[in-house]
Amino acid sequence: VIGSDANNGTSTATPWLTINKVNTSTFNPGDSILFESTCTWREQLTVPSSGSAGSPITFGAYGTGAQPIISGADLLTSWASELPWYYASAVVQPNQVFLDGQRLTLAASKAALATGQWWWDPTNSRIYVYDNPSGHTMEASQRNAAVWIPAGISYVTISGLEADKSQYNGVATAGGAGVSNIQVSGVTAQWNYYSGIAFTVVSSGTISQSTVAYNGDEGIQFSDSPNLLIDQSVVHDNGQLTFDAYSAGIHGGVDVAQGSGNFIIQRSQVYSNGVGQSGYIGAGIWVDTVAAGGIIRWNLVYSNNYTGIYIDADNGETVYENVVYANGVGGAYEAVGIFVNADANTTLTNTVVGNTVYGNNKGGIVLIGPSPEQAGGCTNN
Secondary structure, eight states: OOOOTTSOOSSTTSOOOOHHHHHTSOOOTTOEEEEETTOEEOSOEEOOOOOBTTBOEEEEEESSSSOOEEESEEEOOOOEEETTEEEEEOSSOOSOEEETTEEOEEOSSSTTOOTTEEEEETTTTEEEESSOOTTSOEEEEOSSEEEEEOTTOEEEEEESOEEESOSSEEEEEOOOTTOEEEEEESOEEESOSSOSEEEESOEEEEEESOEEESOSSOSEEEESOTTEEEESOEEESOOOSSSOSSOEEEEEOOOSSSOOTTOEEESOEEEOTTTTOOTTOOEEEEEESOOSOOEEESOEEESOSSOSEEEESOOSOEEESOEEESOOTTOOTTOSSEEEEOTTOSOOOOEEESOEEESOSSOSEEEEOSSSTTSSOSOOO
């Protein structure tokens, strides 16, 4: 009601209105840019400025009530009927469509549409649905990220916001040089097509006290991000879609540049990821070729579709004092509590100690040494 980009934006009585105003402004170390609670912006927040050591730039919330939502989706309001279907136009081909906040299933064709499904008509840039949208909130993903951190940005804090329904990732870094000291705290990242939070080539960062859920692929994904701390977060019901055969609630991917050595994943709950899928979808915590020095400790990891904690093609990682139970819901070969696999490595040297592991589908702790297994196997445990 009172927001205007012509305002000075320096008090709650004279706030700016749009995220575009934020994206096109310059900020100084120590500044805070705050979004009003209970409000929704259907724009991408692209962080425009860096802070400095001890004086980060903060993007956060003010007021009371639900977290401000930075949405990657637009409302669909102008519907026409082509019975038995309904259609609306969209600027960008969406990766996902929502009815009353729930993700619909992509149909193979217009003729195959059924209740709970949608289909894209590329010729006319239309979204078709089977269910009558009248009286419902319909949304389609249109932006690649809700919060985007470009190359060269450092000393930035993202706090107390919700990032949802994007075409790719909720909160994401560009993967270019110079991104460092990024803090994500108290964020809700959900219903994004790929990952809730994706850190790529981030030197020193923290993801803490965040809730990451209902994303299509990974919950939290990181690669080439050394010294990353993931702390006190709740990561659940990710791996909702099947376009990626390998996913996890928290997934450290294959690194190619600086690696993700010395990461710490701790004091988090990771559960129900990938449930209902098959194969390798929906591990709890999975690190794969990410460099040595990682620590996974004090986590509660349970009821995931695949392995609870999976160390793949890595040496020098330590897994201790976690509680890991009821994993392997999907029944795949590695439907176990803790799985340590040499894979392409010629050695297998990790520390797994002091964990409580019980009630997992096909095993508690499984080791697979360098291949071929008969030439060495697992020794000196």
